[in-house]
Amino acid sequence: MTATNGIVDKLDELVNTDTGELDRRIFSDEEIFDLEMERIFGRAWLFLCHESQIPKRGDFFEAPMGRDNVLVVRQRDGGIKALVNTCTHRGNAVCRAEEGNVRNFMCTYHGWTFDLAGELVGVPGMKEFYNDELDKSKYPLRKVAQLDTYKGFVFATMDPEAPPLAEFLGRTGRIGLDQIAERGDVEVVPGIQKFVLNTNWKFPVDNTFDYYHPQITHISAQAVGMIPSAADNIDGGGAKTPEGKDLAVQRLRTDTESVVMLAEYGHAISGPTFEALVSVVPPSSRGVFAWRERPEAIAALGPVGQMVGGHPHIFPNTWITVGAQLSLRVPRSATVTEVWWFNFRNRDDTPENQRAQLQRQIHMFGPAGFLEQEDGENWSQSTLQTLGGVARDIPQLLKMGLGRGKIIHEDGVARIEAPVNEHAQLWTYLAWKEWLKRPSWEQLRDNTTPGEHL
Ligand code: FES
Numbered sequence: 001m002t003a004t005n006g007i008v009d010k011l012d013e014l015v016n017t018d019t020g021e022l023d024r025r026i027f028s029d030e031e032i033f034d035l036e037m038e039r040i041f042g043r044a045w046l047f048l049c050h051e052s053q054i055p056k057r058g059d060f061f062e063a064p065m066g067r068d069n070v071l072v073v074r075q076r077d078g079g080i081k082a083l084v085n086t087c088t089h090r091g092n093a094v095c096r097a098e099e100g101n102v103r104n105f106m107c108t109y110h111g112w113t114f115d116l117a118g119e120l121v122g123v124p125g126m127k128e129f130y131n132d133e134l135d136k137s138k139y140p141l142r143k144v145a146q147l148d149t150y151k152g153f154v155f156a157t158m159d160p161e162a163p164p165l166a167e168f169l170g171r172t173g174r175i176g177l178d179q180i181a182e183r184g185d186v187e188v189v190p191g192i193q194k195f196v197l198n199t200n201w202k203f204p205v206d207n208t209f210d211y212y213h214p215q216i217t218h219i220s221a222q223a224v225g226m227i228p229s230a231a232d233n234i235d236g237g238g239a240k241t242p243e244g245k246d247l248a249v250q251r252l253r254t255d256t257e258s259v260v261m262l263a264e265y266g267h268a269i270s271g272p273t274f275e276a277l278v279s280v281v282p283p284s285s286r287g288v289f290a291w292r293e294r295p296e297a298i299a300a301l302g303p304v305g306q307m308v309g310g311h312p313h314i315f316p317n318t319w320i321t322v323g324a325q326l327s328l329r330v331p332r333s334a335t336v337t338e339v340w341w342f343n344f345r346n347r348d349d350t351p352e353n354q355r356a357q358l359q360r361q362i363h364m365f366g367p368a369g370f371l372e373q374e375d376g377e378n379w380s381q382s383t384l385q386t387l388g389g390v391a392r393d394i395p396q397l398l399k400m401g402l403g404r405g406k407i408i409h410e411d412g413v414a415r416i417e418a419p420v421n422e423h424a425q426l427w428t429y430l431a432w433k434e435w436l437k438r439p440s441w442e443q444l445r446d447n448t449t450p451g452e453h454l
């Protein structure tokens with residue numbers, strides 16, 4: 001165990017869920033980052049890739065797990081293994097490509113070669129230099145502790161003690177993934193978009209639930225017509241709801257129906273209800289929601305899952321959008337985060353529809369996405385301000401709706417029905433604190449089980 005007990009003892013001061021005040025140091029302190037790597041990313045089930053990315057024997061995709069990188073590899077027997085990308089000789093990465101197809105992995109330092117299952121099968125100079133004395137069976141690539149899939153989504157954990165994936169995800173996490181999986185026969189569009197932001201990873205994570213910022217932060221996206229514009233409405237020419245209300249005004253109204261789902265281990269879903277979401281989408285564009293009428297989707301989501309019109313997030317760093325995209329917020333240091341985007345499409349959709357959907361996806365989020373470029377500016381500035389001698393002493397506030405969230409338990413999901421609020425952000429930090437505090441999975445689950453109130 002690392003020298004972190006000092007921080008663990010201070011966690012209740014750093015994150016006060018009663019007052020909704022956070023210490024800004026949690027966004028830039030290196031010691032806290034080390035503890036996050038160990039106790040969150042070293043234990044949680046993490047999304048690695050989708051099975052459609054590695055359909056054939058020898059296909060691989062490199063994914064981050066904390067500070068480790070793993071090669072997710074399709075095996076000869078059709079199974080999947082995830083191998084830590086470090087040579088067992090002297091540590092070099094055995095694979096420099098981010099994805100591809102191989103017969104085996106040969107390290108470019110001295111040429112040790114590993115098969116698809118990670119077994120060491122080739123050592124140059126075995127006879128001449130090692131006198132045939134090296135036992136190759138002792139030096140396979142290291143594997144993740146557990147790997148499992150949910151409807152094609154591949155996850156792994158480095159912790160042999162972690163509960164099974166289905167239990168970790170729970171009903172709320174599964175509803176989140178169903179927002180993509182239940183669209184039918186889906187696959188990832190080749191080419192994962194990756195870019196770097198100078199931000200602590202928790203800013204993009206908590207922003208997932210922030211429906212307070214779009215009307216200000218995304219005003220330029222409004223100006224170019226990406227999202228409904230207040231100016232259009234003022235001019236009288238803007239889009240209207242079926243009831244004739246101005247869309248942008250509707251966005252700002254406090255009675256917009258929102259639903260917040262909170263779950264064990266820190267998962268959450270937050271944002272408008274599906275009904276509220278549909279009401280601000282012009283009727284001609286509502287075809288994108290047709291998948292929800294599939295009998296399989298209706299059955300998988302259930303009445304509670306069908307309420308979701310907002311953003312599901314699987315703790316610690318996996319976000320699913322309403323537009324069939326999945327994003328990983330990959331921590332690289334306390335103040336640097338890589339953002340990865342996986343865009344999904346239906347295999348049986350027409351090429352025109354697939355193209356149109358991809359255009360919507362990449363223009364919304366990702367390196368060419370309007371919204372995330374605007375968001376990224378805020379997150380970088382917020383991160384920078386956690387370093388100032390004076391600025392870092394000013395608490396971060398999550399007070400919206402504090403203490404007013406009555407939790408309804410139904411269909412295996414805990415939810416709060418409220419207007420725009422900060423309940424899900426607060427839940428995320430409450431869980432974050434518990435992950436750092438509780439080495440025991442049982443205690444972690446018990447302390448992140450929603451009660452009656454938030
Ligand atoms: S470090 Fe890989 S072969 Fe030597």
Ligand SMILES: [Fe+2]
Binds near residue numbers: 213217218371372375
């Ligand atoms: Fe945003």
